[in-house]
Amino acid sequence: MRFSIWPDSSRPFSEIAELVTHCESTGWDGAYLADHFMPDVSEDQVGGPVLECWASLAALAAMTSRIRLGSLVSSNTYRHPAVVANAAATIDQISNGRFVLGIGAGWQRNEHEAYGLELFDVPTRSDRLEEACAVLNLLLRNDRSDFAGSHYTLTGARCDPKPLQQPMPLLVAGKGERRTMRTAARFADEWNGWCTPDDFRQKVEVLARHCDAINRDASMIRCSTQALLFMSDDAAWLDRHRAQAVGRPCLIGTPAEILDQVGDYADAGVDELIVPDWTMGSMTRRADTCDRLINEIAPSFRQS
Numbered sequence: 328m329r330f331s332i333w334p335d336s337s338r339p340f341s342e343i344a345e346l347v348t349h350c351e352s353t354g355w356d357g358a359y360l361a362d363h364f365m366p367d368v369s370e371d372q373v374g375g376p377v378l379e380c381w382a383s384l385a386a387l388a389a390m391t392s393r394i395r396l397g398s399l400v401s402s403n404t405y406r407h408p409a410v411v412a413n414a415a416a417t418i419d420q421i422s423n424g425r426f427v428l429g430i431g432a433g434w435q436r437n438e439h440e441a442y443g444l445e446l447f448d449v450p451t452r453s454d455r456l457e458e459a460c461a462v463l464n465l466l467l468r469n470d471r472s473d474f475a476g477s478h479y480t481l482t483g484a485r486c487d488p489k490p491l492q493q494p495m496p497l498l499v500a501g502k503g504e505r506r507t508m509r510t511a512a513r514f515a516d517e518w519n520g521w522c523t524p525d526d527f528r529q530k531v532e533v534l535a536r537h538c539d540a541i542n543r544d545a546s547m548i549r550c551s552t553q554a555l556l557f558m559s560d561d562a563a564w565l566d567r568h569r570a571q572a573v574g575r576p577c578l579i580g581t582p583a584e585i586l587d588q589v590g591d592y593a594d595a596g597v598d599e600l601i602v603p604d605w606t607m608g609s610m611t612r613r614a615d616t617c618d619r620l621i622n623e624i625a626p627s628f629r630q631s
Contacts, residue, residue, distance in 0.1 A: 328592075328628040329599040330621060331357030333399060333553060336378045337366065340386065342610055343378070347387055349614050351394040354621050358391075359399035359429070359601060360384055364438050381414050388422035397427030399519065399553075399601065400500040404433035404444055404452070408459040408479060412466040412486045419490035426490065428463065429498035429519065432456040432507065453506035454478065460499060460514035467495055498551075502526075504533045512537035517549040519601075523576045524591040527552050531596050551599035552592065554578045555606050558585050558616055578602075582623045593628050 332350045334343040347358045362380040384396055396418070401411060411430070419426040432452040433439075439446040447455065458476040465472035466486040474481040499515035501507035502522070511518040512534055520530055531550055538545035557568040557579040569579055578588045592600055602620065607613040 328589075328597060328625075329356035329395075329551075330625045331355060331359060331395070331551075331599060331601045332617060333359045333361070333601050333603040333605075335603070335605045336360055336363065336380065336383065337375050340378055340383060343383065344387065344390055345610060346604060346613055346617070347394065348390060350617055350621075351391050353618060354625075355394060355617070357395035357397065357427070357599070357601070358387065359397045359427075360387075362398050362401045362405065363435060365441065367435050367437065381418070384426075385414075385418050385421060388418050388426065391422070391425075393425070395425050395427055396422055397496075397498065398429040400429035400431040400498065402433035402435070403430055403456050403459045404439065404446060408462040409466060409481070409484060409486070411459075412463050415463075415495065416467060416486055416488060416490045419492055419495050420488055424491035424495075426492070427496045427498050427517065428467075429500055429517075430456070430459065430463070431500040450506075453503070453510070456499075456501075456507065457510045457513070460497065460510055463497060464494075464514055467497075468493070496549075502530055504530070508534050509537045511548065512543060512545075513541060515548055517551060517599075519551045519553075521554075521576055522552045524595040524597075526576075527592065527597060528595040549598040550596060551601055552576070552597055553601035553603060554592075556585075556602050556616065556620065557606055558582060558619065582619060585620070586624050586627060589624055589628060 332355055334346050360380045360383055363377050365377055366374045368374050380398055387396055415428040455478045458479050462474055462479050467490055472481045472484045496516040498517040498519055499511040500519040502520040535545040554576040559565055560581055578585050604613050607616045
């Protein structure tokens with residue numbers, strides 16, 4: 328199992344860079360950034376700063392040397408897939424072949440309304456994502472590409488230079504069983520979705536059925552998920568968080584309890600566990616928590 332960190336893009340870039348370089352130096356496998364421009368809040372709520380995903384990933388690519396870097400995930404509604412392909416290839420060049428192109432259909436309504444971007448209905452978003460994945464794979468893997476879809480068109484199109492990785496991993500995120508996971512089965516090298524262990528096990532079965540339908544080996548697709556982390560030796564602190572309805576899959580407990588919970592994910596078939604830093608507090612506490620996870624938990628799930 329790989330272990331990756333997901334820094335909060337509302338923090339100053341200096342803090343994000345400090346955490347990512349710390350995680351690289353201590354043995355973490357990857358770092359991901361979300362693709363948003365503002366917090367997901369209503370009009371009557373005050374938002375906050377959010378660093379742009381692709382510019383931040385390019386900067387991190389130049390600052391690091393080993394850790395994988397990826398978008399989790401780029402919204403297909405924000406950029407033409409040809410723009411995304413060229414940006415991804417460039418970051419892969421900058422990183423010397425460490426980039427993971429994560430893409431999803433898009434969902435955050437307030438961003439689309441603020442910038443006048445069309446969100447589309449769910450079926451149209453699904454159609455556009457499927458075509459975008461086809462376009463991305465063509466541009467990133469072929470010298471020249473033609474494509475005539477309902478939403479995107481390529482005519483003798485090139486993406487040059489190509490990524491150093493061949494193929495560069497395409498990660499498709501989303502838990503929609505009928506469309507998104509079918510798209511992942513067709514085009515993805517990796518699939519991601521927020522899941523509990525039980526949910527993950529069921530989703531992987533759905534992915535396998537879609538792969539069977541097109542005679543693709545499902546084991547060729549790596550599968551990842553994420554969970555918020557609340558790890559401490561303070562029983563009272565843990566009890567407070569256990570009592571709160573977080574609304575996301577969580578790892579909550581002492582290191583011994585977290586070990587068992589990560590074991591449940593491993594048993595469900597998780598190839599990569601992604602841990603947001605959103606619940607970890609100050610930079611010092613974030614570094615300490617990351618160190619405990621990578622030193623006390625991760626070795627039990629890594630191949631020797």
